[in-house]
Structures are given as C-alpha cells and as structure tokens.
Amino acid sequence: MRKVDPRKHDERRREILAAAGRCFSRDGFRGASIAGICKEANISPGHLYHYFENKEAIVRAMTQAAVAEADMQLELLSPEADPIATLISKIESTRVQRRDATHFLLFDMLAEAGHSPSIAKILRDSNRAMRSRFAAYLRKGQDSGHVDRTLDPDLAAAVLISAIDGAKAMGIRDPKLSQEGAHEHLKTLIVRFLKPAHD
Amino acid sequence: MRKVDPRKHDERRREILAAAGRCFSRDGFRGASIAGICKEANISPGHLYHYFENKEAIVRAMTQAAVAEADMQLELLSPEADPIATLISKIESTRVQRRDATHFLLFDMLAEAGHSPSIAKILRDSNRAMRSRFAAYLRKGQDSGHVDRTLDPDLAAAVLISAIDGAKAMGIRDPKLSQEGAHEHLKTLIVRFLKPAHD
Amino acid sequence: MRKVDPRKHDERRREILAAAGRCFSRDGFRGASIAGICKEANISPGHLYHYFENKEAIVRAMTQAAVAEADMQLELLSPEADPIATLISKIESTRVQRRDATHFLLFDMLAEAGHSPSIAKILRDSNRAMRSRFAAYLRKGQDSGHVDRTLDPDLAAAVLISAIDGAKAMGIRDPKLSQEGAHEHLKTLIVRFLKPAHD
Amino acid sequence: MRKVDPRKHDERRREILAAAGRCFSRDGFRGASIAGICKEANISPGHLYHYFENKEAIVRAMTQAAVAEADMQLELLSPEADPIATLISKIESTRVQRRDATHFLLFDMLAEAGHSPSIAKILRDSNRAMRSRFAAYLRKGQDSGHVDRTLDPDLAAAVLISAIDGAKAMGIRDPKLSQEGAHEHLKTLIVRFLKPAHD
DNA sequence: CATGAATGAGCTTTCATTCAT
DNA sequence: CATGAATGAAAGCTCATTCAT
DSSP states (O other), X not given: OOOOOHHHHHHHHHHHHHHHHHHHHHHHHHHOOHHHHHHHHTOOHHHHHHHOSSHHHHHHHHHHHHHHHHHHHHHHSOSSSOHHHHHHHHHHHHHHTTTOHHHHHHHHHHHHTTTOHHHHHHHHHHHHHHHHHHHHHHHHHXXXXXXXXXXXXXXXXXXXXXXXXXXXXXXXXXXXXXXXXXXXXXXXXXXXXXXXXXX | OOOOOHHXXXXXXXXXXXHHHHHHHHHHHHHOOHHHHHHHHTOOHHHHHHHOSSHHHHHHHHHHHHXXXXXXXXXXXXXXXXXXXXXXXXXXXXXXXXXXXXXXXXXXHHHHTTTOHHHHHHHHHHHHHHHHHHHHHHHHHHHHTSSOTTSOHHHHHHHHHHHHHHHHHHHHHOTXXXXXXXXXXXXXXXXXXXXXXXX | OOOOOHHHHHHHHHHHHHHHHHHHHHHHHHHOOHHHHHHHHXXXXXXXXXXXXXXXXXXXXXXXXXXXXXXXHHHHSOSSSOHHHHXXXXXXXXXXXXTOHHXXXXXXXXXXXXXXXXXXXXXXXXHHHHHHHHHHHHHHHHHHTSSOTTSOHXXXXXXXXXXXXXXXXXXXXXXXXXXXXXXXXXXXXXXXXXXXXXX | OOOOOHHHHHHHHHHHHXXXXXXXXXXXXXXXXXXXXXHHHTOOHHHHHHHOSSHHHHHHHHHHHHXXXXXXXXXXXXXXXXXXXXXXXXXXXXXXXXXXXXXXXXXXXXXXXXXXXXXXXXXXXXXXXXXXXXXXXHHHXXXXXSSOTTSOHHHHHHHHHHHHXXXXXXXHHOTTSOHHHHHHHHHHHHHHHHOSOOO
C-alpha cells in the first residue's frame, strides 16, 4: 500500500546526477557512457532508467543543475556592497576555479546547444534568469551612482556574463598565463566598463 | 615507382577536412561519424585512412585548421588603422556570424581540450600565436598613443581574446538579444578598456 | 494462520488475465511486457508473481482461457435448431468481429505453438474438446437428416473448425473485401459441404 | 573505381534472408535475435546492417519472400487441367508439408499484421495478387463448365484462400488427425463448393 | 498481501577501423 | 589510388524476475 517515497527517490536522483557529473566532466556528454555512469553511481544500468528516461534526460538534468547552481552562486553574492566589487568577486571566483572540470562542462553545454534544442532552451532560460539578476545589480549600482547610467542594464548584463564565459575559456586556452596579471586586467576591463563619468 | 603527388595529396586532405568541418559543425566532434564524413567528401572509408590515421587525427587537423584560420583572419586586419578600431571590427565580425555553426565548433574544441591533451596543446599553441599577434597590435597602439600604456600588452591581449570567445557564447545563450545593442555595449567595453587617459 | 481466500485469489487472477489479454492483443505475446500488464491490471510487478509463476504461465493461462471461451461460445449455441444453421451463425459471429483484436491473438497462439510445446499441447487439447462438440452437433444433424450421412463427423468437424480459422485470416488478408459477399460464399461453402443428397 | 557488384550483394541478401528464415521459423519474428541470425548466416552483426536497415526490414523482406513464394507455387500449377483438380492439388501440398515450419511463419505474419502496418500491407497486396490468380482459374473453370457459374470468382477465391489458411491451422491444432481422412473431407468441401449443378 | 527498488543478461544498433581486391 | 565488404566491441536501452520492506 505504501507508495514511492519521493524523498528517497529525489536523493537517489541527485546521487546519480552527481556521478554523471563526474563522468561528464571527465569524458564529455557524448564521451561518457551509461555503463560508466552506473559504475560511478554503483547501480545497475536497468535501475538508472527508473530515475531518468534516457541519456538525454540526464544531460538535461545535469545542464539544468549546473546553470541553476551558477545562478544560485550569483544570488549568494552580498547585495549590500558596491555592485562593481560584487561582480568582480564573481569573476574572481572563476579565476580561482580556473581548472575546474565544470568549465569543460559549460563548453560541452554550449556545443551541445547546437545539436539539441532542449539543451539550447535550458541555456536560454537560465541565461534570462541570470541576466535579469545581473541587471538588477547594475540598476541598483546606477541608482547609487556606482555604475554608469548610460549603460542599458540588460545589455550590459549580457556582456558581463559573456565576459565570465570568456574568462573560463581563457583558463583553457592559456593555462599557464599569470593568474594574478590576467585577473588584474579582467578587473580593469570590468571596472572601466561600468564606472561612471567617462569624459 | 610512381610517387604520390604531394600537391594532390594535400588538396585531397583539405577537401576531406572541409567535408569533416561541415559534419563536425552539424553534429559535433563525437556526433559526426566517419561514414558521414566519407559521404560528405565523396570518398570511401578505406580511402579516408590514406589521409588520416584515425578520427582523432581528423579532429586534430580540424582544430588546427580552425584556429589557424582564426589567426589568419586576424592577420588580414589592416594594420594601418587605429588598433582599437581594428579590434572592434574583429568583434563585429563575430556578431555578424552570430549563429555561425563554427561557433559550436569552438566550444566543442574547448570541451574536447578537457579530455584530449593533444587538442589542449593545439589550443594552447594557437592561442600563444594569436595572443602575440594581438599583443603586437596593442603595443603599436600604445606607441601611437591610441592604447593605454599602463596595460600589459600580453595580458590585455588574452583578455580581449576571451572577450571574443565570450561574445560567441552570448550568441548561443541569448539568440534573441538585440544584436545592435549588444554590439554597442561590447564596443564600449573594448573602447573603455583600451582607451588611455583614465583618471 | 490467516489463509488465502481462494475465491478472491481466483478473481484477482482473472482480472490480471483480462488485463494481460488487452495487452497481448494490442502488442502480441512477445511484444507485451510484464510492466505493461501490471500497469493495465493496476498491480505491482512483484505482486503479479504471486499469481503467475512467470510470463509463460500467463501466456499459457491466456491461451487456455481464450480457447475455453471459444469452446464455451460453441456450447451456448442453441442445440435445438438445425445444426447447419447453428454452425453458420458461428461463422457469422466471426464475420461480425472481423477486425477483433482477439483474432490476432489466435494467430499468435498458432505461431507460439511452433516454439512452445506447452502452448501446442493446450491448443491440441482444446481442439479435441471443440472438435468433439462440433462432431456431436454433426451426428445429431445426421440423425435428423440435415447433414450428409457419408461424412465422418470427427473429420468434418475438424474441417469446419479450420474453416472458421480461415475466415479469421480472411479478415486480415483482405480487410476491404465485401463482408456480405464473403459471408454469403462462406455460407454456401458450409451448406454445400454438409447438405445431404449429393448425387 | 569499381562500384558495388549488385549481383553479389543480392546473393548475400538472399543468404541472410534464408538464415533469418530458419531462425524465424524456429523462434518466431520476435523471438529470433539479430545475433542468432548473424550466427546462422555466418556474418557479424555490423555487417548485417549493410544489407538490411533494421530488424523490421528483415521481417518485411522475409514476409514478402514468403508470400511471393506462395503465389509462385500457385502460378506453377498446371493451368490446363480441370481447375477443381488444380486447386485440390494445392490443398494437398499443404497437407503434405503439414508440419512445415513455414506454416508457423504464416501465423506469425498474420499476428504481426496486427502490430505492424507495413506487414499488414504486404499481406494485403500479396493476397490481392493470389486472389486474382485464383479467380482467373475459377473463371476459366466456369467457362469450361467445371465450376458453378453462380459463384462470384473473386469472393470464391477469397474463400478458397481462407480454406488453405485453415488447413494449415488444422495441422497445428490437430497434428495427429488422420491425414488422409482430413484431406478427403477437405477435398469434398472444395468439390462441393465449386461443382456446378446443385439442385 | 503488496510494493517498487534493484538486478543483469540480452536486445538492437552504431561505428571506428581493417583488408582483400 | 580507391573501393566497400567485413569486423567486433561497445553503445543505449528493455525487461523478466527477485527481494527487502
């Protein structure tokens, strides 16, 4: 009579997703195999399909989790401080995790968006959320005079997100680049972009 | 005793690579099949292996060709003009090709770099070349007073390359974003970053 | 010490069998899955195995039920009437249900008999029962002068059963065939076969 | 430069089909596995897919071959003779092959027609061909006075085909039935059905 | 009596790669 | 140079069946 315990079900799903995440960032979305994920998650292939309809569903859930996590990290940034400093600390965290395997995952997602409309949609939707959060920061900064009032908050936010993406690419293209130096220059880029009172 | 005509051999290789490029940008590195590439190139699978040792060799050559092409496009930019304008026109070309399938290829490469050291190396090497070319532009700009002298040309170049990568990601994350607006803001980002005389 | 109520147990079995019947006639013996049958019967897979040892047991029970049902329908035919009319009305019912999914089930059973000796035996046993019932009709008809006395009742019965099977096949081979016309001719076939006084 | 030799290709296809036929009549359409067919045909699984798009294509080709063969056998019957005798010899051949595995295949096809529209279509199309061939025989018989002129040739043909199907079912339902006796009665059925001059 | 989590063998299919011609 | 027949391992996925609860 007892039905599925949704709690346990969800926990298991998360466990599988975590295992999949390890496989995906090691081998890529396409390179990772169901068998590998099962081994990593210590379950049988048949059982995995109680939790996910198919591989694409795992990729989808993974992508969703990754972008949600990215958005959440942004939400956690202290909203009191100078928004410029806030955003820079965001960029900074990217620098620190420089060789983080999840960066590869991001590029896998961007590549996958080219072949999978559902992944593309997840990326678009999450991007809209992140962008409006960013834009809110910027608007607040404009109100307090920290951010150039001539910038369109939405478009500036899009540019800043793209700068973060670019920073992640930089870590791959140039792993030996002076981290402090690159960070300094990125910071300069952001500051000069946002700072008001350009003559 | 008839020897291979190296000229023809190279041309064939390029043809195959072009066919592979179409397949890769349509289906991704992993999603594209040797059979598909052969069909696209109008050769037999057996024959393809006269030109490439294995699939990874094609991916490698493809990556090399793509980054070389990117570098070459940079080389073609008129070296006379104001370097800032030059760089902006480079960004602009990214905007115009916004939904170009080759963008997905770039992200495939960046993702692949996570699993394949040889791809990672190609990316690193090509990046070093591009970066020094960019840096040369910047140095010239600094000499002529167009570019802020306090910037380190190498690091600034790395940041600019990352901005271009980010711009490509922007097209995927936000396909409906106002192109002109985003471009304006990107331009502003570059100009403010490079322009001298910040107080 | 609580014993199973055999009444309830049997009813449950019949319910499951009914559900299985729907699945089998939709997807075939091989195409239908235990999971599907469970969903159709609203029970869990584990529970199903309280009622049936394995899938083959379900197929067996199903086959048995189907042939028993066919025999029972025959039993219900009014034994008073002219046996020729009786048999024709039997053929008629086949015509009416022409596209009935249970027809496919019959052919599934006949095919399955080729790979499963136990199914073959069920078919044989049931056929013997039906045949003797048919034969009894014929004998009565011979006594009353409605049926040709030179026919061997048993063999004639076998031929008539095969004619009914054939009529079911006709519905599949030729779904658009004039139903009335085909029925008329089938009726003629039966009448001429059984009618006495051929010169 | 040499292209595929269509002769060899076709021969290989036929070989595979023959192997598949053995597997299918042993295990049924669904019960037979690609691996088993490959082993029977002495080829690798990958290679099989050079000749057939997928398993369904094999089933389709198999069905087509089987019904074409049935039609061809009919064509070979001597067209000179009394059409009734001709048709009876057709029924007779069914009796002789009584336990022929291809009979099971027929019922597999009829069952499969319930789930696969393409199989259903093949059956319909082949049936139309066979039926018109049968009907031509009957018409000729009517012209020569051997066959009852009141019968509609097309419908009578359909009824006769269904009688053959039924005869095949009889072999399965009743393998121990006196073959001669059953045959005698079947012959009687046919003769009385077709013979003219019923009073 | 009843659940559904869990298994693992087996399924169809794909694909990089080799090789005789 | 060029073909495409052939391989076989591995992929994603299904499913009958078992078992702890």
